[in-house]
Amino acid sequence: MGKDYTQLAKQIEEKVGGADNVESLVHCMTRLRFKLHDSTKFDKSGLEQTEGVIKVLIASNQHQVVIGPHVGEVMKSFEQVTGRVFKDDEEQEEGTERVEATPPPEQKKKNVFTRAVNLYIDVVSSIFMPIMGALAGAALLKAFVIMATTFGWLSTESTTYTILHAIGEAFFYFLPFFLATSAAEKFKANKYVAGIIAGTMLFPSIMALQGGDVDFFGIPVVMINYSSSVLPILVAVYGQSKLEALLKKVVPKSVQFFLNPFFTLVIVVPLSLIVIGPITSEISNIIAKGLVGLIEISPALTAFVFGTLWQVMIMFGLHWGLLPIVMNNISIYGGDVLLPLVTGATFSMAGAVLAVWMKTKIPSVKQLAGPAFVTALVGGVTEPAIYGIALKYKRPFVISCLSTGISGIAMAFGSVMWPSIMSINILTLPALYAIGGVAVLLNAVIAFGLGLILTYLFGFNDSMVKE
Structure with missing residues (x-):
């Protein structure tokens, strides 16, 4: 029987200003993403102190509550507690008005660019988030079919291949x-x-x-x-x-x-x-041609800069803005050259939190770092590691970002292209290897090794922990 998240759901309801204040609610792999009628009722500090909440972010007009891989269960409990079934972009009830914090007049012109970026990311994330589960499932099957044919386990002439290939390709076609x-x-x-x-x-x-x-x-x-x-x-x-x-x-x-x-x-x-x-x-x-040309002009620099900034982009939700570009690359070239550059992010973060787990003698830190390491390495979900450990102590996060950038250089020079948006973790590594070859293994080893060694030597000690 699963864990009961009713109490957590009640606390979240209270901190977001009550069920009536929720305009819409969706969840991704780790976060509850609220749109509120009145953002002034949102108790950010209170939520951050709530047990079961990893981090609270406000980005792209969304109030995001980072829960972890069990976010779907928390969402169901929230619906049961509030008596509502939430759907993306629910229509507001007649007579209600959404209240946003209004910037001072002198700041409005300065915020035009920020508002434009937020609007773009909000639109893109709202459109792509509902289909991400199906996309991930199809991409994973596609990767394993490629692995099976590469290693000779499955003949491309067989009808079994034809059926599996169709399942994997149908979503993208x-x-x-x-x-x-x-x-x-x-x-x-x-x-x-x-x-x-x-x-x-x-x-x-x-x-x-x-x-x-x-x-x-x-x-x-x-x-x-x-x-x-x-x-x-x-x-x-x-x-x-x-x-x-x-x-x-x-x-x-x-x-x-x-x-x-x-x-x-x-x-x-x-x-x-x-x-x-x-x-x-x-x-x-x-x-598409511009991005490919940029990588061809300076593969190492492009990979390092993009890889280093990737996890920062995820923090602020900016990575959603790249999804149309990635899907466009896949449509035009049959594969994407951007996301392979950041493959190391999962492994570098796993290495960094493993180093924290190995080095700390504080039980509470070990209890956080251990599950965060497993979730990142096996599940490919890094938010618990990022918000629970890396950002809290800063240096592990910086080291993970730099390690991702350095490891991305191997992918750039290997000219690796993903045929779809891939799930990155230790379990899918063989399938990724079948697609990208030695560069993929080199990327994973460099990212994990640098994250582990540099964090252990320079990135963490128990004196950083404020009990």
Whole structure:
């Protein structure tokens, strides 16, 4: 029987200002992510003192409570305690208003860039977070199929391979469908109409038109491959949401049920194929070529800087902003060159907290460091290690970041590409090796070794612990 998190859920409810103050709530692998009607009711310091809460962060208009790998169970307890079932981007109840801390007038201009970044990350995380579980599962299967064929355990000529390959590839091929659904949720558009837009892009007869002379009532259409694409469907659904909002104002309510979807489809779908698709596809190509070119110009420097900053980006939620770029790389090149550079983050953090566990003689620190090490190395979940140990004592975190940057150089010179977003831990290392070869093993050994040795020698001693 699982642990009872009812008491923790009640404490969280109290500290976020009560159930009525919660506009929406979702969870990722380790965090509860709240959007609140009134952010002034959020008791950050109180939550940080709550047993069972690892860390509290406020980023991208989200109040994030770091719980750990059992966050799903805490979420269920929170729903039971509050009597609500939470869904991403719930519509606010009529008459409620979200209250945000208003910056002084002289700071507003200074905060334009920050607000723009926060808005971008909020949109991207809201769209991608709901599909991350399915993505991770498909990616893991894809990696193990590659490993099985690389080591000769499975023939590519067998029907077993055909079925497993299809399961692993289906998510990525039909990615526009999944993005259409979550984007429609975020932009408050009809998700079934969004599905038709994505379906048209991927329809076999439409896909077969690539390379031919195509027109729509005499207007030339540049046909592109929309499978695995990211930007075209996101822009199309955003446009759909704006058109639907307009139609609700001008179309009589008695006929909105069928006329609004009709007008939306006959306007948005052709516009997507004629304008949105080609333009966003060209933008995608420019971004992808720019990133590859940057790595080719200076592989070591790019790997070191990106790898060193990666865990800092995760802390502030900035890594979500890279997801569309990563998926775009996979769509264009069949693989991504960015995420391989930060593969060492999991192993360097595991090494750092293992060093703390080995060196400390304080029972409370050992009790934290041991499970954090196992969670990072075996599960690939580093938040308990980051917030429970590394950031608390600072040096282990800095050493882990530097170790990630240094180990990333091996991946850059090895020209490693992930065919999808990969799960990184000791259990998936053989599958990663099948994809990236010796560079992957070298990366893991360097990251883990540097994190362990440098933290043990220079990064921690019991005098840092404030009991």
